[in-house]
Amino acid sequence: MSITIVKPGLLTTIQDNGRWGFQHLGINPGGAMDLRALQIANTLLLNDLSEAVIEFYFPAPIIRFNQAAFIALSGADFNASINGISIPINQPIYVPENSTIQFNNKINGKVGYLAVQGGFALTEWMNSFSTNLKVGAGGFEGRALTINDEIFFTVPFRKSKKSTTCTILPWKADTKAFYTTEALQFIPGNEFNLLTEVSKQLLLQESFTILPKSDRMGYCLNGPSLSRIHSKEMISSAVTRGTIQLLPNGQCIILMADHQTTGGYPRIGHIISAHLPSIAQKEVGTEVQFKLTDLPTAENFSLLQAQHLHQLKNACNLQLDAYHRH
Amino acid sequence: MQKLNYSIYPIGDSALTIEFGNTIREQTNEGVMQLFHQLKKNQVAYIIDIIPAYSSISVIYNTVAIKKSNPNILAFDWMKQQIVKEMELSHVNELNRRQITIPVCYDITLGPDLNEVADYASLSIEEVIALHKAKLYKVYMIGFLPGFPYMATVDEKIQLPRKSQPRTKVPAGSVGIAGAQTGIYPSASPGGWQLIGQTPVKLFDVTQENPCLLQPGDKVSFYAISIDEFYHLKIEQSS
Numbered sequence: 001m002s003i004t005i006v007k008p009g010l011l012t013t014i015q016d017n018g019r020w021g022f023q024h025l026g027i028n029p030g031g032a033m034d035l036r037a038l039q040i041a042n043t044l045l046l047n048d049l050s051e052a053v054i055e056f057y058f059p060a061p062i063i064r065f066n067q068a069a070f071i072a073l074s075g076a077d078f079n080a081s082i083n084g085i086s087i088p089i090n091q092p093i094y095v096p097e098n099s100t101i102q103f104n105n106k107i108n109g110k111v112g113y114l115a116v117q118g119g120f121a122l123t124e125w126m127n128s129f130s131t132n133l134k135v136g137a138g139g140f141e142g143r144a145l146t147i148n149d150e151i152f153f154t155v156p157f158r159k160s161k162k163s164t165t166c167t168i169l170p171w172k173a174d175t176k177a178f179y180t181t182e183a184l185q186f187i188p189g190n191e192f193n194l195l196t197e198v199s200k201q202l203l204l205q206e207s208f209t210i211l212p213k214s215d216r217m218g219y220c221l222n223g224p225s226l227s228r229i230h231s232k233e234m235i236s237s238a239v240t241r242g243t244i245q246l247l248p249n250g251q252c253i254i255l256m257a258d259h260q261t262t263g264g265y266p267r268i269g270h271i272i273s274a275h276l277p278s279i280a281q282k283e284v285g286t287e288v289q290f291k292l293t294d295l296p297t298a299e300n301f302s303l304l305q306a307q308h309l310h311q312l313k314n315a316c317n318l319q320l321d322a323y324h325r326h
Numbered sequence: 327m328q329k330l331n332y333s334i335y336p337i338g339d340s341a342l343t344i345e346f347g348n349t350i351r352e353q354t355n356e357g358v359m360q361l362f363h364q365l366k367k368n369q370v371a372y373i374i375d376i377i378p379a380y381s382s383i384s385v386i387y388n389t390v391a392i393k394k395s396n397p398n399i400l401a402f403d404w405m406k407q408q409i410v411k412e413m414e415l416s417h418v419n420e421l422n423r424r425q426i427t428i429p430v431c432y433d434i435t436l437g438p439d440l441n442e443v444a445d446y447a448s449l450s451i452e453e454v455i456a457l458h459k460a461k462l463y464k465v466y467m468i469g470f471l472p473g474f475p476y477m478a479t480v481d482e483k484i485q486l487p488r489k490s491q492p493r494t495k496v497p498a499g500s501v502g503i504a505g506a507q508t509g510i511y512p513s514a515s516p517g518g519w520q521l522i523g524q525t526p527v528k529l530f531d532v533t534q535e536n537p538c539l540l541q542p543g544d545k546v547s548f549y550a551i552s553i554d555e556f557y558h559l560k561i562e563q564s565s
Contacts, residue, residue, distance in 0.1 A: 023386070027538075237345070261469045302339060306390040
């Protein structure tokens with residue numbers, strides 16, 4: 001059973017929850033830009049939360065299903081249709097064989113995910129299916145998907161009644177709790193106090209625009225220039241996804257999935273994990289604001305989201321059971 | 327374990343850094359390596375990545391898993407306690423003592439900044455090369471790119487700072503200098519280090535089970551090869 005890429009899209013890659021345990025060798029974790037969307041898509045299909053999925057931007061790929069499959073879309077909504085029938089995100093869908101999915105226009109969000117029940121049959125590189133484009137390894141042949149690539153998927157764990165029509169299954173994940181439209185919360189970084197008082201105020205009060213040169217490595221921001229109380233060089237040390245670095249020109253960058261493992265720029269803050277999916281979904285040109293929070297709040301927020309996800313999983317389990325018994 | 331002063335601070339809500347000051351010193355880095363090997367060996371629960379650097383070590387952990395089993399304490403505080411416990415064990419770990427020699431072709435066509443380094447040091451190119459290959463370097467950390475070794479300490483005379491305008495593309499294998507550090511680009515990349523030569527050896531090979539030639543803590547020495555040997559070895563490598 002397989003899918004074939006009919007049109008590749010802007011940047012279409014295989015991603016999972018990242019490659020962990022090798023950062024001491026400079027190998028960055030990578031993984032899905034919006035980890036929550038990866039988890040939601042997999043949860044809807046009762047896959048492992050970290051099962052590999054297809055990540056895509058707009059223009060999105062056109063994909064043919066050579067055999068029937070259960071799929072779910074999450075993250076960005078690009079107004080998908082299968083054989084001309086409009087299909088929603090965050091809802092499991094039965095796709096009959098020889099169907100084609102396409103994405104017609106942007107409705108909201110920046111990065112989309114397509115999961116297949118049972119997952120794709122690929123080979124791990126260093127314990128992960130994520131595509132590392134820099135070294136050309138992982139995912140599908142270490143590269144972005146292109147025309148005529150055929151990716152196999154494993155047998156769905158429960159055979160559905162064969163049908164020739166695309167079916168939208170009658171349950172939906174409510175994802176509101178996982179995203180925010182408000183200011184992005186961050187905890188102060190070790191070099192937060194390197195900012196002048198005026199710059200701290202600017203960071204907390206002004207808006208910052210996401211620049212076109214933003215990519216999977218980081219989102220570059222344009223805003224008021226921030227200044228430091230001294231310009232002493234720092235020695236390189238580890239950085240993390242969500243770290244807000246202050247560049248020598250006074251502008252900031254938020255490190256994303258493909259960030260370098262180490263860096264030497266001041267770390268003025270760290271976006272809380274619970275808000276990383278929200279920043280990942282913001283398009284170039286969007287304005288973002290920042291709000292200071294503390295570590296207990298950030299940790300509790302992560303726990304709360306994990307609980308939401310668990311509830312979603314239980315609900316999907318019940319629904320799928322009922323569906324199969326019909 | 328050797329006692330060093332340190333501070334521990336969060337670098338996000340699921341990572342922390344133990345910092346032993348803001349200097350590049352052999353003794354400090356030795357402490358970093360001790361802790362790195364100890365944390366690896368003892369497999370502290372919930373740690374998913376450990377990143378040693380010049381004078382710090384960072385740990386990425388699973389916040390949700392810690393909070394589920396320890397609901398009354400911050401995951402950060404819990405992890406901090408585990409690490410402090412590990413640091414208090416006065417156990418000396420068997421450290422990595424590998425020594426690796428790497429061939430470098432110090433030809434001007436492969437080391438386009440040789441003249442600049444020579445001018446800076448008021449030395450001949452031959453003297454610059456002699457100073458660079460005379461030293462035994464230590465891999466203090468790996469970062470920036472997969473497999474990129476940060477090695478020190480370069481002879482003071484040739485400690486040229488990074489280029490003010492980085493190159494948009496540095497070829498794979500390029501050997502460079504940035505202040506007291508010397509490094510090798512494992513893959514083609516933008517970069518600002520002063521390039522003095524190139525090695526035909528692959529520093530990062532995705533087809534290998536251990537893709538990285540070098541590891542933190544390795545000792546490295548360089549030996550000079552001719553441009554003919556360079557291309558010969560390069561062809562041999564790729565076949």
